[in-house]
Amino acid sequence: MDRSQEITIFKEVAVGRTEVEDLDLYATSRERRFRLFASIECEGQLFMTPYDFILAVTTDEPKIAKTWKSLSKQELNQMLSETPPVWKGSSKLFRNLKEKGVISYTEYLFLLCILTKPHAGFRIAFNMFDTDGNEMVDKKEFLVLQEIFRKKNEKRETKGDEEKRAMLRLQLYGYHSPTNSVLKTDAEELVSRSYWDTLRRNTSQALFSDLAERADDITNLVTDTTLLVHFFGKKGKAELNFEDFYRFMDNLQTEVLEIEFLSYSNGMNTISEEDFAHILLRYTNVENTSVFLENVRYSIPEEKGITFDEFRSFFQFLNNLEDFAIALNMYNFASRSIGQDEFKRAVYVATGLKLSPHLVNTVFKIFDVDKDDQLSYKEFIGIMKDRLHRGFRGYKTVQKYPTFKSCLKKELHSR
Numbered sequence: 001m002d003r004s005q006e007i008t009i010f011k012e013v014a015v016g017r018t019e020v021e022d023l024d025l026y027a028t029s030r031e032r033r034f035r036l037f038a039s040i041e042c043e044g045q046l047f048m049t050p051y052d053f054i055l056a057v058t059t060d061e062p063k064i065a066k067t068w069k070s071l072s073k074q075e076l077n078q079m080l081s082e083t084p085p086v087w088k089g090s091s092k093l094f095r096n097l098k099e100k101g102v103i104s105y106t107e108y109l110f111l112l113c114i115l116t117k118p119h120a121g122f123r124i125a126f127n128m129f130d131t132d133g134n135e136m137v138d139k140k141e142f143l144v145l146q147e148i149f150r151k152k153n154e155k156r157e158t159k160g161d162e163e164k165r166a167m168l169r170l171q172l173y174g175y176h177s178p179t180n181s182v183l184k185t186d187a188e189e190l191v192s193r194s195y196w197d198t199l200r201r202n203t204s205q206a207l208f209s210d211l212a213e214r215a216d217d218i219t220n221l222v223t224d225t226t227l228l229v230h231f232f233g234k235k236g237k238a239e240l241n242f243e244d245f246y247r248f249m250d251n252l253q254t255e256v257l258e259i260e261f262l263s264y265s266n267g268m269n270t271i272s273e274e275d276f277a278h279i280l281l282r283y284t285n286v287e288n289t290s291v292f293l294e295n296v297r298y299s300i301p302e303e304k305g306i307t308f309d310e311f312r313s314f315f316q317f318l319n320n321l322e323d324f325a326i327a328l329n330m331y332n333f334a335s336r337s338i339g340q341d342e343f344k345r346a347v348y349v350a351t352g353l354k355l356s357p358h359l360v361n362t363v364f365k366i367f368d369v370d371k372d373d374q375l376s377y378k379e380f381i382g383i384m385k386d387r388l389h390r391g392f393r394g395y396k397t398v399q400k401y402p403t404f405k406s407c408l409k410k411e412l413h414s415r
Contacts, residue, residue: 011187024167031172034105036061041068042076045174045223047102050094053111058259076223080329083229087242091254093230101226105172116388117255118351122246123208137240139232143222174223227283231384258317261308270305284386291368299365310359316351318388325381337374340364 024032037056040047046068048056055062071079082100084093103111129137130181131144222228232238246396264275271279277296281289302393317324327340327350336348340360347355364373367380 023164023171025213026165026168031108031168033110034216035171038070039067039069039099040076040102042071042102042223043174044170045104046106046171047225049099050097050101050103050226053103053108054094054256056108056333057112057115057256063225073223078292080224081224081234082230083234085233085238086230086240086248089244089248089251091251091258093251094255096261097226102223103227104174104223104225107225107227108169109251114252115321118316119250119251120325121244122249125249125410126242126245135266135284136241137231137245138239142231144238157262174221197341198367215385223378245254253315253319254312257312258308260309265308266304270307271311272303272305273362273365274298276306276311276362279385280366280387282387284383286383286386291369294363295368296362297370299368299371300362304358306359306362310356313353314359314363315357317347317353317355317386319380320351320353321388326350328377335375341375343375 024035027035033056034048035046037052038046038048039052040049048289079100079102083097090096105168114125126137129141129144131141228236231240231244260279261271262281265272274293274296277293281292286292324346327344327346330349340357343364344357344360345357347353364375367383369376
């Protein structure tokens with residue numbers, strides 16, 4: 001079946017939104033979330049806009065029912081012509097682009113990976129893509145991402161109607177994958193690993209010579225996106241160096257954190273300790289958050305506030321959570337309570353970050369249920385792992401706040 005036939009089938013079945021929604025039965029949780037927030041369709045493939053991506057990682061569900069706006073290739077190329085080069089990137093890139101850009105499904109997974117990785121991991125990520133080791137990444141090397149995530153995804157597919165699964169693959173990737181893969185890995189091993197681990201383990205195994213043989217085919221199949229144009233230019237000939245790659249990843253983390261912070265700060269330089277607790281408990285499995293919120297309310301009666309620098313430093317710490325757990329194990333605090341001094345010392349050893357005394361005290365007041373100024377190591381680590389993997393472990397419905405929608409819209413549309 002060629003691409004034109006695939007697109008025809010997609011459009012015939014996609015006449016009614018209800019019929020298309022049946023594909024959710026064959027989709028993974030990540031695929032369903034991508035389809036839920038995506039708003040662009042081009043030649044059968046679905047895309048998020050930068051605005052869609054921001055909403056997908058900062059809200060629980062779209063504010064209104066999504067419809068997929070159909071764009072021609074010409075209209076899409078015109079939209080991408082406004083994409084700035086990577087050296088003009090900033091921590092407001094996605095907010096500035098708003099709906100003038102597209103993000104593919106595999107790029108969505110890649111961006112989610114970035115949000116949960118420590119800065120020390122940025123070099124590892126760059127080296128994953130730099131398959132020929134020349135300290136530069138070109139478009140062909142970057143597109144191995146399509147193949148790695150596609151390969152892993154195929155191993156997770158739900159068995160069932162082959163035609164509908166083929167339609168789902170077309171929506172997500174824009175083409176039916178070739179039978180030969182650049183990966184040399186046992187299929188079963190891919191199923192149990194995260195996308196980041198799969199990427200880390202397998203990019204080095206993707207021989208550059210193998211990729212080069214199929215690079216032109218892959219390039220011709222893949223539709224240009226905002227990321228591809230941002231990284232490699234409108235003609236796809238530019239190369240990406242580590243400094244620009246690092247700055248992009250750092251800016252993305254900062255941008256998402258700024259949006260979350262601004263949604264509660266109401267234009268002030270700080271958010272309340274209780275609001276910090278609200279944000280911290282989002283996307284976790286904590287059923288009764290009122291206990292933790294009451295801890296803050298009664299333990300810190302005089303509100304001092306959390307600054308953005310403190311807020312950002314805490315989430316940088318969370319991205320190093322595994323190293324923090326190792327550091328605590330070295331101090332023999334595993335599975336038992338720890339004090340504030342031990343906590344600060346372990347954070348510094350693991351991350352090099354010095355969290356402010358007020359921030360550490362606030363964290364302890366949130367989680368110190370029995371009010372002995374000790375933190376339950378096991379419970380804290382478990383809850384924070386849920387929060388860290390905001391896009392990977394599913395979303396739970398949380399209480400909505402009237403200021404969130406207005407602040408987010410104001411921040412995104414006032415530029």
